[in-house]
Amino acid sequence: MSAVQAQSLPAPRRVGTERPQRRLRPAPERAARPKPRLAYAVIALGGVAVIIVAQLLLSIAVTQGAYEIDALQMQQTTLTRDEQKLSEDLDRVESPQFLATKAEGLGMVPNSDPVYLRLSDGAVLGQPTAAEGGAGASAPLVPNALIDGVPPGAQHKPGETPVEGTPGHSSGAAPETPGGPPTVPVDGGLPTPATH
Amino acid sequence: MRRILLSAAVLVALVGVFVVRLIDIQIVRAAELNEQAQEARSEPVTVYGARGDIVDANGKVLADSVMRYDIVLSPKQASKAVVEREVPDPENPEKTKDVVVPLPELAAELGAVVGLTGDQVQGIITSELAEDPDADYAYVSKLVDTETYEQVKALGIPWVYADEHPSRRYPNGAVAGNLIGFMDADGNPGAGLELGEDKCLASEDGQVSYLHSLQDWVKIPGTEIVHKQARDGGTLKLTIDTDLQWEVQRIAEAQRQAVGASWAMVTVMEAKTGRLLAVADVPTVDPNDPGASDKADRGSRSFTAPFEPGSTFKALTAASVINAGLADPYSKIVAPYRIVFPNGANINDSSRHDDQQLTLTGVLIESSNTGMSQFGELMTDRARYDDMLKFGLGTETEVGFPAEASGDLHGDPDEDWDNQTKYATMFGQGLTTTAVQIASVYQTIANGGVRMPVTLVDSCVSEDGTVTDAPAQGEQVVSAEAAAETSQMLERVYQDAWLSEKWNIPGYRVAAKTGTAQVPDGNGGYLKEYLVSVSGFAPADDPQFVVSVSYMNAVKMNSSAASAPVFQEVMSQVLKKYRTVPSGAQAPELPATW
Numbered sequence: 001m002s003a004v005q006a007q008s009l010p011a012p013r014r015v016g017t018e019r020p021q022r023r024l025r026p027a028p029e030r031a032a033r034p035k036p037r038l039a040y041a042v043i044a045l046g047g048v049a050v051i052i053v054a055q056l057l058l059s060i061a062v063t064q065g066a067y068e069i070d071a072l073q074m075q076q077t078t079l080t081r082d083e084q085k086l087s088e089d090l091d092r093v094e095s096p097q098f099l100a101t102k103a104e105g106l107g108m109v110p111n112s113d114p115v116y117l118r119l120s121d122g123a124v125l126g127q128p129t130a131a132e133g134g135a136g137a138s139a140p141l142v143p144n145a146l147i148d149g150v151p152p153g154a155q156h157k158p159g160e161t162p163v164e165g166t167p168g169h170s171s172g173a174a175p176e177t178p179g180g181p182p183t184v185p186v187d188g189g190l191p192t193p194a195t196h
Numbered sequence: 197m198r199r200i201l202l203s204a205a206v207l208v209a210l211v212g213v214f215v216v217r218l219i220d221i222q223i224v225r226a227a228e229l230n231e232q233a234q235e236a237r238s239e240p241v242t243v244y245g246a247r248g249d250i251v252d253a254n255g256k257v258l259a260d261s262v263m264r265y266d267i268v269l270s271p272k273q274a275s276k277a278v279v280e281r282e283v284p285d286p287e288n289p290e291k292t293k294d295v296v297v298p299l300p301e302l303a304a305e306l307g308a309v310v311g312l313t314g315d316q317v318q319g320i321i322t323s324e325l326a327e328d329p330d331a332d333y334a335y336v337s338k339l340v341d342t343e344t345y346e347q348v349k350a351l352g353i354p355w356v357y358a359d360e361h362p363s364r365r366y367p368n369g370a371v372a373g374n375l376i377g378f379m380d381a382d383g384n385p386g387a388g389l390e391l392g393e394d395k396c397l398a399s400e401d402g403q404v405s406y407l408h409s410l411q412d413w414v415k416i417p418g419t420e421i422v423h424k425q426a427r428d429g430g431t432l433k434l435t436i437d438t439d440l441q442w443e444v445q446r447i448a449e450a451q452r453q454a455v456g457a458s459w460a461m462v463t464v465m466e467a468k469t470g471r472l473l474a475v476a477d478v479p480t481v482d483p484n485d486p487g488a489s490d491k492a493d494r495g496s497r498s499f500t501a502p503f504e505p506g507s508t509f510k511a512l513t514a515a516s517v518i519n520a521g522l523a524d525p526y527s528k529i530v531a532p533y534r535i536v537f538p539n540g541a542n543i544n545d546s547s548r549h550d551d552q553q554l555t556l557t558g559v560l561i562e563s564s565n566t567g568m569s570q571f572g573e574l575m576t577d578r579a580r581y582d583d584m585l586k587f588g589l590g591t592e593t594e595v596g597f598p599a600e601a602s603g604d605l606h607g608d609p610d611e612d613w614d615n616q617t618k619y620a621t622m623f624g625q626g627l628t629t630t631a632v633q634i635a636s637v638y639q640t641i642a643n644g645g646v647r648m649p650v651t652l653v654d655s656c657v658s659e660d661g662t663v664t665d666a667p668a669q670g671e672q673v674v675s676a677e678a679a680a681e682t683s684q685m686l687e688r689v690y691q692d693a694w695l696s697e698k699w700n701i702p703g704y705r706v707a708a709k710t711g712t713a714q715v716p717d718g719n720g721g722y723l724k725e726y727l728v729s730v731s732g733f734a735p736a737d738d739p740q741f742v743v744s745v746s747y748m749n750a751v752k753m754n755s756s757a758a759s760a761p762v763f764q765e766v767m768s769q770v771l772k773k774y775r776t777v778p779s780g781a782q783a784p785e786l787p788a789t790w
Contacts, residue, residue: 065417067414
């Protein structure tokens with residue numbers, strides 16, 4: 001009921017006494033704001049400057065790094081090429097054709113009749129037979145285009161680099177063989193050591 | 197008020213236009229524009245994936261990928277550019293001065309490095325210019341190695357440069373060249389395992405692009421874009437041993453030249469596993485230079501060229517008959533020189549002789565066709581045919597070599613074998629096998645009747661380390677007793693047959709059988725040529741290795757005497773290489789006659 005009443009009745013006039021009171025309240029004294037300190041400005045600007053300098057330095061470092069990387073990559077490429085060259089040389093001289101030619105150059109012959117000495121009881125297994133050598137010079141039998149032009153070991157002289165065409169060896173590194181290449185006994189007997 | 201509204205509307209419209217444009221550029225067409233920008237400032241670079249290596253059983257490299265270079269010049273620049281070089285000033289040794297180097301001198305320098313004369317290099321330039329005055333690209337030399345490339349670079353001729361060209365190299369030359377195959381001139385696999393195992397070996401080239409500084413082409417960090425990741429090929433590991441393969445090829449080729457044979461095939465197989473240790477086909481192609489070999493010699497006949505095996509096949513028939521329980525090594529027959537069977541088949545032996553009273557052992561020692569036929573007919577053709585299939589004949593081996601032949605068992609035994617073929621197949625005529633199939637037959641006999649899958653490729657190790665292995669499941673073909681008795685008979689053959697002096701390996705018990713097979717002319721008849729062979733295994737008391745040797749048309753010695761020394765040398769080499777302990781006991785005695 002009271003709500004209906006409130007609507008039907010004219011709104012009560014506000015008591016006018018308070019309004020002028022508010023209006024006339026004296027403006028509050030502004031608290032004396034402290035003057036902005038210089039430090040803040042310095043910190044802010046300094047921060048900006050530090051960031052800029054840091055970014056600059058980082059950028060320089062990255063650029064510097066890029067050149068370093070580039071130089072190192074160039075070096076890596078060169079080294080990879082060197083490695084490839086050397087491993088190609090190594091593979092060539094490791095091939096069975098090259099090894100066999102070298103071995104034959106030293107006067108070695110294959111023995112196709114294996115004999116074993118059993119250590120436990122000293123028994124000799126198999127029938128010892130003198131090596132008569134198998135098929136001769138091997139290079140033409142199993143061709144290898146990669147070692148064409150690499151001189152066989154038989155022709156190298158003592159003191160020379162063992163593998164011609166492989167750079168980087170000093171002649172001093174090769175073991176000296178006094179009295180020429182080792183000779184192979186042809187009378188069938190084993191060479192006897194001269195020591196007593 | 198209206199003015200304010202108007203300016204606001206204009207402002208909104210203007211901002212709207214900017215926003216639309218911004219969205220269009222930053223979002224809608226962003227990818228496209230980025231790409232255009234990237235293209236404008238950088239160039240795509242190919243990153244080469246390396247084709248996989250082929251290595252032997254011990255990891256020794258048989259084929260690997262290397263970088264080679266194509267030397268290219270620009271004819272246009274060569275004719276116009278003035279090349280200056282700093283040389284010491286003769287008047288003032290402290291200083292240098294620039295001297296113009298004339299074209300002929302540069303051409304001569306370049307030619308000397310790549311193996312041409314200066315005139316040839318100039319010829320390339322003038323002929324290219326004659327065709328097209330603006331020619332900017334002409335090959336001087338293709339596929340030069342790193343050393344040559346560096347020498348060319350050191351010359352510092354501005355109109356000469358080099359293109360990278362990934363290539364293939366075979367450090368051991370012709371060793372296993374028959375198996376490895378080679379790459380053709382365009383870098384595609386041409387033959388052999390390079391072709392057959394391309395799935396394992398193939399690599400994928402990748403592509404990257406990056407921004408670079410203008411002057412010195414230094415890569416700007418963080419700008420690299422990988423368009424496609426490069427992928428290296430897998431490593432293909434074979435069961436072959438390089439050193440043994442070389443030795444076998446050497447022995448085979450020496451004898452081939454000595455006896456004047458057209459070609460020869462030697463197979464070495466592990467008896468207990470079916471792994472191929474060496475497969476020699478001589479003459480052998482050098483994959484570094486396939487053009488140097490005849491076209492027919494560039495593959496592996498051991499896999500691709502089937503032949504009528506002849507008497508080495510009698511071991512299979514004997515094992516079959518014993519396995520069926522119809523005979524044993526002591527079973528007796530009378531072997532005449534010629535025999536005519538009720539169905540009209542007419543069989544004779546290779547040389548004239550009186551009737552011989554032979555056991556099955558004796559039939560093998562004398563390699564009697566008439567004797568073998570009488571044992572073979574104890575079985576039905578169908579049963580013998582089924583055994584042949586179980587021995588792995590008539591189908592390609594598990595190796596799956598490119599263009600591998602299956603051999604031809606002359607169709608179905610009941611429908612396609614004529615009366616003569618029914619008997620001929622007992623001693624290895626009228627049907628064809630490959631050399632590897634014959635080795636597999638002897639492997640089965642050596643391994644207690646269990647046939648192991650023939651293996652040439654051990655595994656494929658892909659770039660990410662995944663290993664693909666070949667399966668190794670054996671199959672019992674004939675009983676262990678049948679295999680053991682056949683093996684003992686083959687030992688008597690090794691000891692007592694006419695070649696026993698030629699193939700003697702002191703200290704070891706060996707089982708072996710010879711064959712001298714007529715070569716069919718393709719029209720039902722036979723040529724005057726023979727394929728002579730020896731197959732066997734050792735040590736017979738504990739078989740480890742199978743060796744099979746075949747020589748085609750050895751004009752200077754047309755009998756198995758041509759192949760026996762090779763069998764002896766190869767088998768000795770194998771036994772020595774794998775440190776096989778010599779046999780203790782003697783081979784058991786078996787009567788050959790009665």
